[in-house]
Amino acid sequence: MRRIQTAIDPNAPVFRENAQRTRAVVADFKALQERVRHERPQRDIERLRRQNKLLVRERLDLLLDPGTPFLELSSIAAYDQFNGEAPGANVISGIGVVSGREVMIHADDSSNKGGAWYPLSAPKIVRALEIAIDNRLPVVHLCDSAGGYLEDLSGVYVMGGRVFRHQCILSKLGVPQVAVVLGHCTAGGAYVPALCEHTIMVRGSGAVFLGGPPLVKAATGEEVTVEALGGADMHTTVSGTADYAVDSEAEGIALARELVAGLAQPRKHFDWADAEPPYYDPRELYGILPVDYKVQFDMREVIARMVDGSRFQEYQPGYGPTLVCGWARLWGCKVGILGNNGVLFSDSSLKAAHFIQLCNQIGTPMIFLQNTTGYMIGRTYEERGITKDGAKMLMAQAGSAVPKFTVVTSGAFGAGYYGMCGRSWDPRLIFSWPQARMGVMGPEQAGNTLADVKLRQLRRERPDASDEEVAELRRRTREKSERETSALWFSARVQDDGVLDPVDTRNALGIALSCAANAPIAEPRYGVFRM
Known part of the structure; x- marks a missing residue:
């Protein structure tokens, strides 16, 4: 496997700004966690x-x-x-x-x-x-x-x-x-x-x-x-x-x-080798991650700060570029990684379905790194088969037998959350990063849609509603949408397995892989792929 060549400049202004803002979000989460754990x-x-x-x-x-x-x-x-x-x-x-x-x-x-x-x-x-x-x-x-x-x-x-x-x-x-x-x-x-x-x-x-x-x-x-x-x-x-x-x-x-x-020790499965730390400093994740989910980043830079030696064997690097797939080792365990670099198109969906099958063929557990607005919409994309290609990705997910682990790194919206092994698709463990957001749609779209519905109701009931009342209604619906798409909101309702400091993710996944290796892997069995 080749080492990922980083394009990150830790001295760049955008890196320093990201680091400052992300550290603040992580610090707020840790303060909340400490209160929940210890204040009585x-x-x-x-x-x-x-x-x-x-x-x-x-x-x-x-x-x-x-x-x-x-x-x-x-x-x-x-x-x-x-x-x-x-x-x-x-x-x-x-x-x-x-x-x-x-x-x-x-x-x-x-x-x-x-x-x-x-x-x-x-x-x-x-x-x-x-x-x-x-x-x-x-x-x-x-x-x-x-x-x-x-x-x-x-x-x-x-x-x-x-x-x-x-x-x-x-x-x-x-x-x-x-x-x-x-x-x-x-x-x-x-x-x-x-x-x-x-x-x-x-x-x-x-x-x-x-x-x-x-x-x-x-x-x-x-x-x-x-x-x-x-x-x-x-x-x-x-x-x-x-x-x-x-x-x-x-x-x-x-x-x-x-x-x-006195309990018997289980026999460990999977492909294991000696572990080594990432070549790049995991603390650089703070500078790579934007707090605003709408700002894109290269998932390869995240992978480089999580996997052993920062080495990654990328699969189909020139095809379906909005999904990064490939193999690496994490704490010595060989894993397949699927990470979003944007919206899911037909080619990236097909790439995912094939890669999932390959990982099952060789008994390799998979890690999903989510950051997507979902599957692409529009007439042209429907004519090209985005719905059935997305369905192939879902079918591969459902038929997969190897352990799957998911990290919501930034945005995770629509059916993309499902295709990338969201909570309802049985990952062995699923974690979120503190600044992450997830939901049927982004908070702005959801807030604006809900506000428009409520505004029509208000106009029917009270045609003379003032501009201040309308503005207040929009403010409340936007705040509700922002709150109910946050990682903290989902985690408080046990919709994931916990919020992680990004720097702790490698260790959490290492524990998860070690535990998953206790159980034998069944044979994958897929349903019908609509061709």
Whole structure:
């Protein structure tokens, strides 16, 4: 593979301006992330201390191998919803290393509302378990939840059942799960530890029951204590629901580490070689990326700062130039890369479909770097077959069997988001960069269209509406469009797996590739390509 020859001048004014603006956007995101991760009311922290409980991130520190990376997923989930009552959706999920083994971790955050599951909690857990299923990752559950949020149980009910279904699928696949019951597991939440191969309970604080003492009394008239109804000693000596009773959280987490250490190490798939850093400095990404999604940049410059040695074997470099395709190595793993350099035309769509098939033929995972306004529209392009050529790209996507990973680097709009393996097209993991935008159309087009519709309604209802009212309506619709196409908005609703600092993307993809290598690759099977 040849090294990419950069055309970037770090001393150019446009580079310095991009770097300054992009660093500011990244800094704002990181400040938000820190607030979601760590800011909690002091009264809730004191409550946990009185209960002899650790904070959730203190539990993670005990569970994870020291000095190893933890790839947290959907870190800002729900940050702008539920009046700020459920930061991170009251759940931490992510991929970490425990006793030398890659695992998926689901940890309830009881520092707010007792760790109650809000409407976005279950989708976040479901997504973590989907990733575990796809990548054959053992799961460690750190259970401490008050159950479903009582003021919106309908928002938890259906997806909550999906959590338990995914646990059953993991067991069916032979992928073990370990639960450490650190607090109450009530109602449906009781099934989380019950569906695990190994369950540990902490005496005095851990409890598992379908209905707690107040509900039991209301339903049956029976009066019973928490310990008698669902405590650690009862479940490990009488019901058999749990396997081990321990006297402290630290002891329970240490035992979980021992159990994970006893799991068999999987055989890794894919083509691996010795890793090497990029030749070009990844921090130069800040200067390459424009904050304005409408400003184009060369995706090769991004690839050069992510892949090993900045080397890239480009496929069909002279054909379909608005899509860059080729092979590289990332942390030693051979990957196929598809990156947008503009709108998708028929030639770039056909190039993508063929390249996807080639990667499947040789069992090479793919990375999609999104930056596109979508597929080209217009009479001439329809006559040339853009719709059916785009459909070929989608068909190749659906038939692909190798792992796929997606990074939304800038703009991702229309069906181009689908063709480049958006969230609905089953990437193993999908991340966004903080300045990225995505949606059916760009925020300006969406805002103007919505404003025109609302303006016609206003004129029908109030023909004498003032110019100030019209201007205010347009301002509100534009702000709504800007807000609801942002990467932060999508990530807060668990529509991706998290927002990344661009410089951290290489490491995140390295972890993702290592995890994906745990699972065997099926044979691709394609549907009918309209020729």
